[in-house]
Amino acid sequence: MWNRVIGLIIKEILVFIRDPRTRFVLIVPPVVQMFVFGYAATFDLFRVSFCLYDENRTLSSREFISKFQGSPIFILKKEIFKDSLVREEIERKKALFVLHVDRRFDRDLSSGRSAKVQLIIDGRNSNTAAILSGYANQIIADFNADWIKKRGVGSVPSQISFRALYNPNLLSRWFIVPGLIAILTFVVSAMTIGLSIAREKEMGTFDQLLVTPLRPIEILVGKTVPGLIFAMGEATLILFAALFWFKVPFRGNVAILYLGLLFFLFAIIGIELAISSLSATQQQALFGVFFFLVPSIILSGFSTPIRNMPELIQYLTFLNPMRYFLVIIRGVFLEGRGLESLWDQFVPLFFIGLISMSFSWYLFKRRLY
Numbered sequence: 001m002w003n004r005v006i007g008l009i010i011k012e013i014l015v016f017i018r019d020p021r022t023r024f025v026l027i028v029p030p031v032v033q034m035f036v037f038g039y040a041a042t043f044d045l046f047r048v049s050f051c052l053y054d055e056n057r058t059l060s061s062r063e064f065i066s067k068f069q070g071s072p073i074f075i076l077k078k079e080i081f082k083d084s085l086v087r088e089e090i091e092r093k094k095a096l097f098v099l100h101v102d103r104r105f106d107r108d109l110s111s112g113r114s115a116k117v118q119l120i121i122d123g124r125n126s127n128t129a130a131i132l133s134g135y136a137n138q139i140i141a142d143f144n145a146d147w148i149k150k151r152g153v154g155s156v157p158s159q160i161s162f163r164a165l166y167n168p169n170l171l172s173r174w175f176i177v178p179g180l181i182a183i184l185t186f187v188v189s190a191m192t193i194g195l196s197i198a199r200e201k202e203m204g205t206f207d208q209l210l211v212t213p214l215r216p217i218e219i220l221v222g223k224t225v226p227g228l229i230f231a232m233g234e235a236t237l238i239l240f241a242a243l244f245w246f247k248v249p250f251r252g253n254v255a256i257l258y259l260g261l262l263f264f265l266f267a268i269i270g271i272e273l274a275i276s277s278l279s280a281t282q283q284q285a286l287f288g289v290f291f292f293l294v295p296s297i298i299l300s301g302f303s304t305p306i307r308n309m310p311e312l313i314q315y316l317t318f319l320n321p322m323r324y325f326l327v328i329i330r331g332v333f334l335e336g337r338g339l340e341s342l343w344d345q346f347v348p349l350f351f352i353g354l355i356s357m358s359f360s361w362y363l364f365k366r367r368l369y
Contacts, residue, residue: 274356
């Protein structure tokens with residue numbers, strides 16, 4: 001019995017070693033994902049851009065602001081001079097937060113009262129906003145310690161307040177649940193479309209399908225549409241759950257959300273069809289889908305901000321369809337953004353879809369002929 005078992009083990013090892021596709025799946029995806037997780041999946045903040053709104057403009061306020069400017073974490077992008085620009089800078093993601101120094105800052109410090117400082121944060125990413133609050137509190141504590149040491153003031157000289165736009169209470173589900181529409185739609189379409197052609201090959205029915213009156217383009221459409229329907233149904237189910245179960249506010253237009261979903265599916269379906277066409281078995285297709293799915297989630301900004309990733313990896317995220325769709329989802333849900341402000345997310349999705357669908361069609365035709 002043990003001889004037979006050992007012989008079977010040796011045979012399976014040899015099969016894995018001799019098959020170049022299996023060798024690729026066993027070696028390359030784990031190495032790539034190790035680097036992706038290691039560098040991209042981080043909750044640390046680096047190079048955080050912020051805007052300054054200093055209504056006090058005194059030596060004391062500049063001394064306080066220098067604490068932020070001297071930190072290796074924060075980068076002052078620009079200084080603004082009116083209230084109306086605060087929301088604009090955050091809405092367009094030009095800055096992660098606006099540091100607002102009250103006009104009575106110096107007077108309150110001199111009189112021994114707590115001087116007010118406000119941090120207006122982009123609350124669309126609740127995890128980042130919470131971490132940022134911790135960093136800001138640490139800087140305030142350092143400033144207070146220096147002030148007391150130099151001037152001998154007995155009370156705490158400055159106090160910071162936080163205000164989060166688009167997610168006032170920093171509820172993580174407002175950030176996570178809309179993003180699940182992208183991830184679970186991706187998974188459903190990958191499990192249906194990504195395995196469809198590989199399943200036909202493995203069962204030996206793909207060649208039988210080719211001798212039917214169906215044309216190649218009809219076969220491709222027939223393989224695509226069911227996955228598209230399932231994915232749209234999954235997205236609708238999550239949308240209802242987000243609205244009625246998790247009580248996530250929806251401030252935008254449903255039509256724009258579904259238009260973005262169609263563009264997103266158009267982009268990823270081409271990639272999934274290409275994976276399925278290149279795979280000889282369902283197992284290979286499953287590994288290929290997994291290899292593409294995990295980095296796509298990590299590099300999308302779903303859990304960790306893209307701005308915190310190394311610069312090279314930030315450039316790679318521009319090839320990721322999920323990056324653009326997450327901006328559309330959260331923009332429609334939390335900000336109520338329209339097509340006029342989201343067109344720059346639709347255009348990359350369209351071109352990625354055009355390229356991926358063309359490539360998958362080329363692989364499909366090469367398989368036929």
